[in-house]
Amino acid sequence: MLAHPTQERLIALGLGSMAKAFDDQRRQPDIAALSFEERLALLIDRESTDRENKRLVARLRFAALRQAAVVEDVDLRSARGLDRALFQKLAAGDWIDRKQNLLILGPTGVGKSWLACALGHKACRDDRSVAYYRMPRMLEALALARGDGRHARMLKTIARVQVLILDDWGLTPLSAEQRRDLLEIMDDRHGKGSTIVTSQVPVDHWHEVIGDPTIADAILDRLVHNAHRLILKGESLRKQAAKAIMLDAEVTA
Structure with missing residues (x-):
């Protein structure tokens, strides 16, 4: 029951990529095999990677190579x-x-x-x-x-x-x-x-x-x-x- 409110709160906190990763985890039948720490690490990795990619796109746009x-x-x-x-x-x-x-x-x-x-x-x-x-x-x-x-x-x-x-x-x-x-x-x-x-x-x-x-x-x-x-x-x-x-x-x- 808490899945949707949690996803909405992540989005409200500006953690859109983490929210998407959270939704993806909910759809994976074997996700329960991972520990809480492992699942949290995957969420953080997705957010971090997506933010890095967005910063790179912005830097390249500004650079105008x-x-x-x-x-x-x-x-x-x-x-x-x-x-x-x-x-x-x-x-x-x-x-x-x-x-x-x-x-x-x-x-x-x-x-x-x-x-x-x-x-x-x-x-x-x-x-x-x-x-x-x-x-x-x-x-x-x-x-x-x-x-x-x-x-x-x-x-x-x-x-x-x-x-x-x-x-x-x-x-x-x-x-x-x-x-x-x-x-x-x-x-x-x-x-x-x-x-x-x-x-x-x-x-x-x-x-x-x-x-x-x-x-x-x-x-x-x-x-x-x-x-x-x-x-x-x-x-x-x-x-x-x-x-x-x-x-x-x-x-x-």
Whole structure:
């Protein structure tokens, strides 16, 4: 008789998954073979697992990762110079706890963005907050935010995430306003969060992209000096995939 009132109370307490698990237990004919402690543990496990899954979905939605990449799918055997030991160390996430940064460098198409998103996804799974931005669009968004009063709030949001991914760094030279925004971001995050940067441009040329030597020194001092580096090389993976498709088409023709 107490089954339904108990389920209703669990729901009223915000324990919806536990209530569902309780209802499932009532429908299992062999559940009586388990002890009270075992049945309670199953209820708690269901509630805990469902809450963790909901938090992960929320973190991934906020992160807005460009690609659905996971570290388990990274091909460590491909000929692109990926340091296997370093990547596995990065996937473990200790560098995030130490508030260090990561630079993923190399020519277009070698998988820089994919690797960054895979590490971002792993960070989300590890209960860390992540935000992904393509660098040009982030700077455009900040410019718009400055005009409608959201600028300070947006900078605060970017500063708070544990892992910030800045994709396509250095595609175009920065304006004076963009330099100031980038310095604010790097200064806010220095020693407080980790930043992943992907770029086709070698680090030696980043001063030229940023423009102002003084501001460039300040930005790079906060970003580069405590950063790990993944330097990729080789032919574009997209070109390789296109060649494979064409070859298959020729074979089947």
